[in-house]
Amino acid sequence: MCFESFLEMLSYHTEVSPDHPALVFDSNGSKAELSFKELLDSVKKRTEDFRGSRAVAFLIGESTKDTVIDLFAAVNAGARVVLLDENIPEEVLGRLIRLSEADEVIGDPELTELVRPSLVKPRANGQGEMLFFTSGTTNRSKAVVLTEKSLLRSAWNGGSLLPLSPEDTLLLMLPLNHVFGFVCGLLWGMTAGAAVAVGRGPRHYGDDCLFFRPTALSLVPLLLGFCLKHQVFNPELSLLLVGAGDCPKELIAAAKATGRKLSFGYGLTETSSGVALSLGDDPFAMTICPDFDVTIAEDGEILLQCPNTVMQGYFKRPEDTANALRDGVLYTGDLGRIDENGLLHVTGRKKEMIVLPDGTKIFLPEYEAALIRATGEPDLALIYEDGRLCLVISEKAGNEKEVLEKIRRVTEQYPRGQQIRKIVTVSKPLPRTATGKLKRYEIAAICTAEQA
Numbered sequence: 001m002c003f004e005s006f007l008e009m010l011s012y013h014t015e016v017s018p019d020h021p022a023l024v025f026d027s028n029g030s031k032a033e034l035s036f037k038e039l040l041d042s043v044k045k046r047t048e049d050f051r052g053s054r055a056v057a058f059l060i061g062e063s064t065k066d067t068v069i070d071l072f073a074a075v076n077a078g079a080r081v082v083l084l085d086e087n088i089p090e091e092v093l094g095r096l097i098r099l100s101e102a103d104e105v106i107g108d109p110e111l112t113e114l115v116r117p118s119l120v121k122p123r124a125n126g127q128g129e130m131l132f133f134t135s136g137t138t139n140r141s142k143a144v145v146l147t148e149k150s151l152l153r154s155a156w157n158g159g160s161l162l163p164l165s166p167e168d169t170l171l172l173m174l175p176l177n178h179v180f181g182f183v184c185g186l187l188w189g190m191t192a193g194a195a196v197a198v199g200r201g202p203r204h205y206g207d208d209c210l211f212f213r214p215t216a217l218s219l220v221p222l223l224l225g226f227c228l229k230h231q232v233f234n235p236e237l238s239l240l241l242v243g244a245g246d247c248p249k250e251l252i253a254a255a256k257a258t259g260r261k262l263s264f265g266y267g268l269t270e271t272s273s274g275v276a277l278s279l280g281d282d283p284f285a286m287t288i289c290p291d292f293d294v295t296i297a298e299d300g301e302i303l304l305q306c307p308n309t310v311m312q313g314y315f316k317r318p319e320d321t322a323n324a325l326r327d328g329v330l331y332t333g334d335l336g337r338i339d340e341n342g343l344l345h346v347t348g349r350k351k352e353m354i355v356l357p358d359g360t361k362i363f364l365p366e367y368e369a370a371l372i373r374a375t376g377e378p379d380l381a382l383i384y385e386d387g388r389l390c391l392v393i394s395e396k397a398g399n400e401k402e403v404l405e406k407i408r409r410v411t412e413q414y415p416r417g418q419q420i421r422k423i424v425t426v427s428k429p430l431p432r433t434a435t436g437k438l439k440r441y442e443i444a445a446i447c448t449a450e451q452a
């Protein structure tokens with residue numbers, strides 16, 4: 001069923017099956033449950049604490065039942081809810097809190113000094129607005145404005161292709177500040193009346209499956225790799241949904257070898273998550289969700305129309321919004337094709353950002369500018385190849401060892417997963433547009449030719 005608001009979703013399931021568990025969680029080493037009725041009552045009660053709030057920033061760390069209650073309540077109270085990763089550097093966190101004009105912070109009282117009064121008026125119930133940042137660690141972070149209606153519609157879209165039932169238990173292991181985690185780790189199960197088991201964070205990735213005994217699990221590729229390596233899956237787990245990043249073929253093959261159903265998803269923050277899901281044997285041939293009208297531009301870019309799930313816009317970025325959303329069409333910056341069976345294949349990225357296997361994103365021009373300063377060579381580019389971040393640079397900059405020494409101080413500033421793992425020197429200038437922008441979708445082919 002498709003719902004208009006979080007409160008409507010909880011009210012419906014309370015009426016149908018009030019005692020059915022909505023949330024399952026750890027309580028002092030034992031499993032405990034919160035029924036749909038208890039969750040609804042808790043959200044209504046907590047809503048009163050957020051009355052008058054305008055913009056509430058939630059610092060999301062390990063998910064808890066209280067976090068879910070607070071998020072639903074703040075949205076229900078009409079506040080603009082801002083979701084942030086509490087683990088990013090404090091100076092970046094402070095900038096994002098100010099950027100979102102939050103007037104209240106939930107998660108770290110010491111950061112309340114960073115808020116500033118918001119000019120936004122509280123909205124009426126059922127019109128809750130949520131801000132998800134596309135990339136929390138760069139100076140180009142953009143907040144995508146979504147609504148509870150668009151997020152619930154996205155969960156309905158995915159559930160119509162990959163349904164869950166009240167007999168299922170969906171394990172939430174992903175952070176709620178990521179739209180894939182929020183929709184596919186929480187709402188996907190809750191809209192179907194399934195129980196959502198609230199995972200206990202990274203320290204328990206190795207034993208949460210055996211503790212909660214889920215039947216369905218949504219994962220980013222990096223987490224899938226961890227689970228397969230350490231063989232953490234429980235026997236009852238029958239469905240794996242993988243998304244939010246490129247997944248190496250060997251991981252997909254290993255997941256399929258476990259005998260579980262595997263579905264790979266393609267989506268964007270700007271579309272409230274899922275656009276297409278693989279339902280057959282080929283994980284890269286994806287069925288388009290019911291609401292979406294997908295076309296391919298002449299240059300191969302994937303264009304989307306879906307007024308029910310597409311973002312309201314980028315917060316306080318009208319030019320960026322106008323560039324991405326044109327006459328109701330979202331220009332994704334991704335490249336793809338639609339095959340003879342109507343299935344979508346995503347073939348690459350045209351935009352200036354890459355998504356790593358853990359779901360984090362790197363804004364390439366920012367990283368490349370630092371590399372140019374370090375090497376003194378302006379003709380370089382970053383690409384993602386074979387599960388590694390690769391630097392493609394003119395041979396004039398020196399051999400691989402010399403280049404590595406020049407860029408060491410730059411790469412050390414990035415988390416391990418975002419460090420350069422491969423350097424390719426090329427003899428020809430990198431392809432660019434008439435305005436000087438890199439043609440990223442052509443560089444990989446040149447790189448392959450140079451290494452042949």
